[in-house]
Amino acid sequence: MTTSRRIFLKGMLATPAAFGTFPIFSAIAQTATGSALTVAIMKPAGDLNPHKYAGLWGVQDLIFEPLIRYGRNGEALPCLATEWTLEEGGKLLRLKLRQGVTFQDGTAWNAESCMWNLDRWIGKDAQNWMNLSRAYESKKIIDENTIEIRFKEPVLGLLYELSFIRPSRFLSPKSVDKDGNYQAPVGTGPWIQDSATNEGSSFRRFDGYWGDKPSFERLELKVLPDSRSRMAALRAGEIDLTGGDFLAPLTANEATTLKKAGIEVSVETGTTTIVLGFNPDRNAALKDARVRKAINIGFDRAAIAQVLYQGLAQPAGNFFAPTVPMAGKPVDVPARDVAAAKALLEEAGWTGDDIRERDGKPLAVELVASEEQIAGSRAVAEVMQAQLREIGIDLTIRSIDHASRHSDIPARKYDMAFFLTFGAPYEPFGSIVGLFLSTYDNGVDGKLFVDAQNLDPLVTAVMQASEANIETALQNIYDWFQAEAAVAPLLYVPSMWAHSPRVKGFTPPSTEYDLPYEGITLSEQS
Missing domain, CATH: 3.40.190.10 (Periplasmic binding protein-like II)
Structure with missing residues (x-):
């Protein structure tokens, strides 16, 4: 992909x-x-x-409108479909369509108009970034208000993908010309x-x-x-x-x-997390989990929240905010602990009173920041630079523009970099697969952490898990993140509106x- x-x-x-x-x-x-x-x-x-x-x-x-709407905290809500069942181990989806619905031009919403829409995108190469399109096998009409969609394999995050605004929503079949070209925005x-x-x-x-x-x-x-x-x-x-x-x-x-x-201003915890990512393949010092753990407790998340959001953002302990479904057991937000961070670096063999050294080499790390990706990230990097220096790490900052980030991050030209999780309705599977599975090509998003030997099997287990086992499989990943300090969640991005x-x-x-x-x-x- x-x-x-x-x-x-x-x-x-x-x-x-x-x-x-x-x-x-x-x-x-x-x-x-x-x-x-x-x-x-x-x-x-x-x-x-x-x-x-x-x-x-x-x-x-x-x-x-979609077949299924994404509700708060990931609740799957009926919309143009009123009922759904998964059979054959998740390979067959049967949908009951809402009756009495018309498009805005008077066209009936039914199995035929549903199928007409699905024909325009499902199973096509351009849509194979979606699991349900990539795994699509066939579909058929059971009756006027019932359809079935068959997949080659169980589809991870199927109900969430059916809620996407595009391409999963429904257009009136009369809103195209004789060649099928879109003419006007007519929905239900x-x-x-x-x-x-x-x-x-x-x-x-x-x-x-x-x-x-x-x-x-x-x-x-x-x-x-x-x-x-x-x-x-x-x-x-x-x-x-x-x-x-x-x-x-x-x-x-x-x-x-x-x-x-x-x-009137509304500020709520959103569904996106700002995360510090590590690339041990570029900087050997980061291969040691003790160094990553020292960095994780070497800076103050509350100070970063103040810089970026004037204290309106909630510092992160978990990879996902509690507003994300299946976000895992709550984890305490790491507190800055200079003494403990220094002890971890000492244990890892990095010594010295100023910038630490090992085998004659300084403990130097580059952090990549893009203002176009996260406004204020340069200031955050400077806070981290000053605080990590106190534990003996020489942090340099490389500021890049949007285009450079889109080339450098997928090419893994960074020691550390700021990332954003994908946010609802793409979570939790979008970020878990897209940002961590080494064999998954996610284009410009890049990878937060790569460990084909240890992490890939955990992600694959999530992709193959039954509904009964999915939360356990996800928790295994979250536990591994904690044990290895593979990522450093910083803040949950707030949802902000004013009226x-x-x-x-x-x-x-x-x-x-x-x-x-x-x-x-x-x-x-x-």
């Missing part, structure tokens, strides 16, 4: 400055009023074809797109929606590429909602400033790919 999941997830967000020529308020037509929720987005919604990888996920989520979801320009998109409520309908009639998306303009617009009542990694992200400084100004006073009942979305409109009611502008 050569196509990276992260290419699809992050690549399109690398150049928001391309829209920076807009005047600050050019995208704001009027103050948010009445029965319309106005949401900031940092770039135009783009091509919303759910079977391609071009548009904003949160906007596609308004229109297109609660919002119908009325217009889309470089300045924003406008939606009206689909009153024929099968589920709970939004309490407001319209949803307006306003393009504000600059974060300062989004903050000003929110404070002025020009928009109602901003935030989310892929819509219009807030920094911790912005969240704190808005909160001080009396704006106007007229927004009531706001709840952060289950993933960073959803736009949180559900449960919101709008009061009159004060």
Whole structure:
């Protein structure tokens, strides 16, 4: 597999400055009023074809629905499928489709329209980054509201993959031309797109929606590429909602400033972890677990949380946040312990009063940081540089841009580097397989740690585990991480949103790919 999941997830967000020529308020037509929720987005919604990888996920989520929806903490919730069963050891999936559902153009949702959508992507080479596409064997209609999908092998994370915003969601068969080319965004979801320009998109409520309908009639998306303009617009009542990694992200400084100004700010532990990765193959000193353990307790995670998120982020002990399903037994956050770190290095043969040496060579480690991957990572690296020097490690910092990271990290041109786990709905299997299995080509994501002899069998055991044994197999990996100090989790990235006073009942979305409109009611502008 050569196509990276992260290419699809992050690549399109690398150049928001391309829209920076807009005047600050050019995208704001009027103050948010009445029965319309106005949401900031940092770039135009783009091509919303759910079977391609071009548009904003949160906007596609308004229109297109999955068979199974990813709920909070990884709960699999019925959506266009109401029931599902796995048979033959996980190789056969039978789905009962929701009845009484129509697409926004009146086309019936049934087994035939479901199959039409699956034919457009499942089992195709371009989608083989997904386990269910790679393992796909066949499918058939049982009756108008029942289908079966057969796989060559049990599919790891099958239900989560069925929740993905793309390519797993459903388009009206009438929204393509005679050659099957996509023409318009028509789904079964609660919002119908009325217009889309470089300045924003406008939606009206689909009153024929099968589920709970939004309490407001319209949803307006306003393009504000600059974060300062989004903050000003929110404070002025020009928009109602901003935030989310892929819509219009807030920094911790912005969240704190808005909160001080009396704006409602929501901060929750997210599903992504910032992790320090080691590459012993490039730096022999890191082959010794005692050196890795010394580094792991040689710096202060609370200080790093303050630098990156002004204390809004939770320091990490586990590889995954507790918001991730099957995250394992809770592990205490490692406390900085200079004396214990020095003792570990002494035990490993690294001695000296300043920079430690062994066999005449200094204990030197390079840390690679990319501001474009994690804003503020250079400052974090400098904190670690100062603190690790106190235990005798000479840490040098190499700052690289986005393109260089995409070449250097897969090529393992680093001693240590910062990584991000994939986040829901891709966890826990996405990061465990993608970032650790040596034989899995994950493109630009690179590997957090490679140990083909000891770690690969543990990952393979997860991939082959039955439902009854999957959590035990995952725990074996987490225990190995701890015993070997193979990775150093730093922080759980917070999910941050801010909204106007007229927004009531706001709840952060289950993933960073959803736009949180559900449960919101709008009061009159004060």
